Amino acid sequence: MVGIDLLSICFAFSDDEKCREQLKNKMESMIEEDTNDLYLQYGNEKLLQLLFQLIEGYGTEAEAEQFIHEHLQYSSFREKLLNKYLQFKNYGKIIE
Secondary structure, X not given: OHHHHHHXXXXXXXXXXXXXXXXXXXXXXXXXXXXXXXXXXXXXXXXXXXXHHHHHHHOOXXXXXXXXXXXXXXXXHHHHHHHHHHHOOOHHHHHO
């Protein structure tokens, strides 16, 4: 997806809070809610991964964890959560 690739290039300007907020707003506006189209679901997941990178880089740990929990319907976010539990040896959470 060309639009997503262009947005990822914009990350070079994300150190500036105003640019970062514009980038975040643009990505959020591109996300299609409640779609059954697999291509759009893939695009949504890519956009959400970019948003997560912004949150992870400039937000708090709690914001990042909340974002992951809100998007567990996507395999990449389930994987991030499982890896976090593995890192902290929280095996009980992995089993849940």
